[in-house]
Amino acid sequence: RHLLYEEVLTVGYQNLSGAYSINDQISVGGGLNFVGAWVQLKQKIPIAPGVEIPVVLGGTASTTAFSLSGFYDNGSVAAGLTYSPGYVLNGEGNVQFDTSAAPGFTPMFPDGGVQVDIPIPSLLEMGVSWRNKPKDHDYQLELDVVRTGWSAYKELRIKFTSGMPVSETVQEKNWKDTMAYKLGGNYSFLRSETSVHRLRGGVMIDESPIPANTLDPAVPDGTGRFNFAFGYGFSSGELDLELGYLVSKFKASKAEPDPGSDLLPARYRGRVFVTSLSAAYRF
Numbered sequence: 079r080h081l082l083y084e085e086v087l088t089v090g091y092q093n094l095s096g097a098y099s100i101n102d103q104i105s106v107g108g109g110l111n112f113v114g115a116w117v118q119l120k121q122k123i124p125i126a127p128g129v130e131i132p133v134v135l136g137g138t139a140s141t142t143a144f145s146l147s148g149f150y151d152n153g154s155v156a157a158g159l160t161y162s163p164g165y166v167l168n169g170e171g172n173v174q175f176d177t178s179a180a181p182g183f184t185p186m187f188p189d190g191g192v193q194v195d196i197p198i199p200s201l202l203e204m205g206v207s208w209r210n211k212p213k214d215h216d217y218q219l220e221l222d223v224v225r226t227g228w229s230a231y232k233e234l235r236i237k238f239t240s241g242m243p244v245s246e247t248v249q250e251k252n253w254k255d256t257m258a259y260k261l262g263g264n265y266s267f268l269r270s271e272t273s274v275h276r277l278r279g280g281v282m283i284d285e286s287p288i289p290a291n292t293l294d295p296a297v298p299d300g301t302g303r304f305n306f307a308f309g310y311g312f313s314s315g316e317l318d319l320e321l322g323y324l325v326s327k328f329k330a331s332k333a334e335p336d337p338g339s340d341l342l343p344a345r346y347r348g349r350v351f352v353t354s355l356s357a358a359y360r361f
Contacts, residue, residue: 093110097147107147115139117136138171191240204223225258259282281305286301302329318359329347
């Protein structure tokens with residue numbers, strides 16, 4: 079039961095970006111991100127048969143990051159590249175133990191402060207697209223390749239400023255860098271002087287960064303994901319309507335913890351379904 083918990087993570091970004099056109103076909107850009115995060119973790123720690131101590135850990139973190147990009151477009155063929163280096167979210171917060179069910183353990187589980195460092199991976203994405211004509215194209219194809227530097231996430235270290243119940247806890251992660259491949263396109267039909275209908279679709283194959291020996295219920299994605307999506311769009315005058323549907327299938331994964339680990343051997347699989355609808359009107 080100590081492996082099962084409720085976790086809430088909220089991350090906000092405030093971006094300041096700019097771009098410069100070198101000529102009609104090539105441009106470069108950059109951005110500065112101000113990142114803030116809030117996290118809360120609820121868990122129950124078993125200390126004796128039938129006795130558990132609920133714990134709530136919460137904190138905030140902030141940092142700054144940047145990104146660089148380049149873009150080429152000759153009308154029919156376009157290519158882009160963006161890179162965001164990795165960074166670390168340094169978080170501080172508080173931990174609260176509820177020892178009402180076992181008051182004798184209160185001195186061992188005092189409330190206090192915590193410090194958590196969460197590494198955020200680097201990201202390198204490259205894409206190329208082709209459309210049948212530069213303006214008002216009927217169809218377009220796009221291929222993207224993404225490399226994510228998850229190898230920076232070697233461990234999750236939580237420090238207790240009170241030194242109790244321990245000075246710090248370390249969870250080995252040892253994640254690895256991953257590759258993702260995305261192929262998509264759209265097709266326009268039933269054109270008129272004032273309106274157009276569009277169909278879109280795409281597939282994505284995404285590797286998992288998690289090795290079998292550290293796979294746990296927090297992120298039960300040890301083999302990777304296969305995603306496919308399709309959508310419909312309609313434009314008429316100043317009105318745009320978009321409908322999209324995404325299916326993300328988690329491949330069957332098997333957790334194989336090292337001898338002596340407190341993780342459990344398990345098998346995971348699942349699916350996620352996302353539906354979106356949007357409308358826009360230009361004045």
